[in-house]
Amino acid sequence: MHWFFKKTKSRVExxxxxxxxxxxxxxxxAHSEKYIKEEPHKIEQGKYIGPAVYGASDGIVTTFAVVAGVAGANLDPKIVLILGFANLFADGFSMAVGDxxxxxxxxxxxxxxxxxxxxEVEHFPDAERKEVxxxxxxxxxxxxxxxxxxxxITSDKELWVDTMxxxxxxxxxxxxxxPIKSALVTFFSFVIAGFTPLIAYVFSNFVPFFQTYKFLAASIITGATLFTVGGLRQxxxxxxxYIGGLEMLLVGGASASVAFLIGFILRTVFGIVI
Known part of the structure; x- marks a missing residue:
């Protein structure tokens, strides 16, 4: 297997x-002369794995919460599409701006x-040297x-400042x-992953199973996506x-359960019917 790592992995990996x-x-x-002498670098996409994974996680959970809330209130499935897409792009944009x-x-x-x-190094070198x-x-x-x-350390200004x-x-x-690339990665990962709970509703006219069991299909698709994204936290x-996948699945399931319960209570107690 070592030949595989040698061809595909960086030294740190x-x-x-x-x-x-x-x-x-x-x-x-990893510590052979060949790898040690290589100039350290970051793979471009590797720098944005964090925003991608966390954006995707939030996108799935928040969108499925909307789906579950509508299902719990037994509202018209079309409302899922309206609220789902509104939430998807509004929250995705908000997260991207925040990022x-x-x-x-x-x-x-x-x-x-x-x-x-x-x-300080340029104007007060003695004091800064004392700090080092x-x-x-x-x-x-x-x-x-x-x-x-x-x-x-103090013989090289850049090293000196880096040390301080x-x-x-x-x-x-x-x-x-x-920051701009990080925000874009957050937005697109949120929107793409957050779309998965809506798939069954969007394509219900073309897939008989989706037409009959919209919420069940959405739950299955969402559960699989949550587990996958959770696993990518590795x-x-x-x-x-598998631990990351299960954690994400439990968190998403708990959020959806709360949303479903709130929708059910509002419909049952207050008689909200649309």
Missing amino acids: IAREAFKKRDKKLHKL YLSSKSEKDYINSERARELW EEIYKRKGVKGEKLKLLVDI MKEELNLLGDDEVS LITDVKW
């Missing part, structure tokens, strides 16, 4: 796989702090080793992540795919 499997041979491969503002604000803050640290020294003293570095380490950003402020920026966490 191989190292992660080695750790999960406690595979020493795979670990040795953009959050990402941009974080990026702007990190950039402003980096600019401040750079100014104190940081590594607290880590237990002493004597000549401490002096050598501080000399190395990480060690003093605990800020790690990612200039390669675009790409950004260490959660086992």
Whole structure:
């Protein structure tokens, strides 16, 4: 199997796989001279896996909650399409805007702090050098080793600022992540995944099973999609795919149950009929 990883995986991905499997041979491969010398990089699509998975999760859950609420109230199935699509695009747009503002604000803050640290390094080098020294003293570095380490760090302005950003402020920026791209990924993953609970209603005139069992079909399709998206969380966490799938399925099922119950209560207690 090692030849497969060698052809398809990055060094970090191989190292992660080695750790999960406690595979020493795979670990040795990840730390071979060939991989160590490779310039580190991020796969473009890998940077946006998080927004894609979480956007898809929210899209499915919120849309199916609308479907379940309408089903619980026993309303005209056409209302599912009206409310479902309205929710799909409105919530998707809202999530995308929130993602953009959050990402941009974080990026702007990190950039402003980096600019401040750079100014301090340029105008108050002695004080900043003392800060670096104190940081590594607290880590237990002493004597000549401490002096050598501080000399190395402060000999390179970029390294110096990077060190202050990480060690003093605990800020790690990612200039390669675009807030606009992240927002678009969130929006489209929300809309595409969120459409799945509506499939049975949209195509009910063409599929007899959908026509007869709209809500059941929507529940089956949604359940399968929830499990799949939950399993994909393994790409950004260490959660086992089947555990992630079951967790997402339970969360989505609980949300839909609440929506169904509210719809049923409103119809039964208050006599809401449309």
